[in-house]
Amino acid sequence: MPHSRKRFSGRLTPRADSAASRLVGAAVVAGVLGFGAASAQAAVIHLDFEDINATYPSGYAAIKDFYNGGTSSDGTSGTNHGISFGDNALAICLNTLGTSCSNTSRGGLGDPTSQRGGLFFLSGSETFLNYATGFDTGFSFNYVSLNYSGSVNVYDDLNGTGNILATLNLSPNSGSCPGFSAGFCPFSPTGVLFSGVAKSIGFAGVANQIVFDDVTFGSDTPGPGPSTPDTVPGPLPVFGVGMGFGFSRMLRRRIKLASGKA
Secondary structure (H helix, E strand, O other), X not given: OOOOOOOOOOOOOHHHHHHHHHHHHHHHHHHHHHHHOOOOOOOOEEEOOOOOOOOOOOOEEEOOOOOXXXXXXXXXXXXXXXXXXXXXXXXXXXXEOOEOOOOEEOOOOOOOOOOOEEEEOOOOOEEXXXXXXXXXXXXXXXXXXXXXXXXXXXXXXXXXXXXXEEEEEEOOOOOOOOOOOOOEOOOEEEEEEOOOOEEEEEEEOOOOOEEEEEEEEOOOOOOOOOOOOOOOOOHHHXXXXXXXXXXXXXXXXXXXXXXXXO
C-alpha cells in the first residue's frame, strides 16, 4: 500500500511528540499487518454418512439437510457444515461382520468409524451435493461399483451449474470381501486437485449401482484430515511486522527533527 509523506510544520511538545510517534508507529504496523495477512486452507471436511439412518441395521434414509443444520428423513441430524443433498440422495446401510442389511460393505477396510453408512441413489442418473460457502484445493471420496461406470463433476455454482472445475471418471472396481456377504465391496479411494472455488458436486452413474463414502473437501485424499486451526499465519505477517517497526522508528526520528527546527 503506498504511503504519502508530508513535511511537519509547527512545534510538537516532547509529550505530544512521544504520543504522536507511538500512534503513527502503531498505525503503520497495523496497516502493514493487515496488508500482509495470509490465511491457510480451512480444516478438511469429511462426510462419513454415519448415523443418518436412525437405527443400525436399517433400510435407507434421505440425507437432505443432515449436514446443513437440519435433519434427514429419519429425523436425525449431524454436524452443520452448510452442506445439503438432493432429494434422491440416500444413506445406504452397509454390511459389517455378522450384520447384513444390503449388498454393499466396506469389508472392514478404511476408517473404522466409517463402516455403516454410505451415499447412493435409487432414482435418476445423478444426485447433487450443494456447498454454498464453497471450497477449494481438492475433493475426494471412496466408491464401489460392480458392473457400471460412473462419474463425479465439481462445479463452481450450485446444483451442478456454472463451470466444471474437475471431472473424475469411475470404472467398476468391486472385488471380493469374504465374510461380509456383499457383492459391492471393497471401496476404492479417488480424488482430484483443482483451481477455483467449487459450490456443488454431481455424483453420476446407474441408479442402485454405485455407492460413495468418505466424501472429503479440501484434500485429494478421502478421510478425516489433521486437526488444524481454520486460519494460520503465513510468512507475510512476520515480514510485515519487521517492516512496520522499522518504518515507525524512521517516522519518530523525522518527528523529532521537525520539532527541534521549527
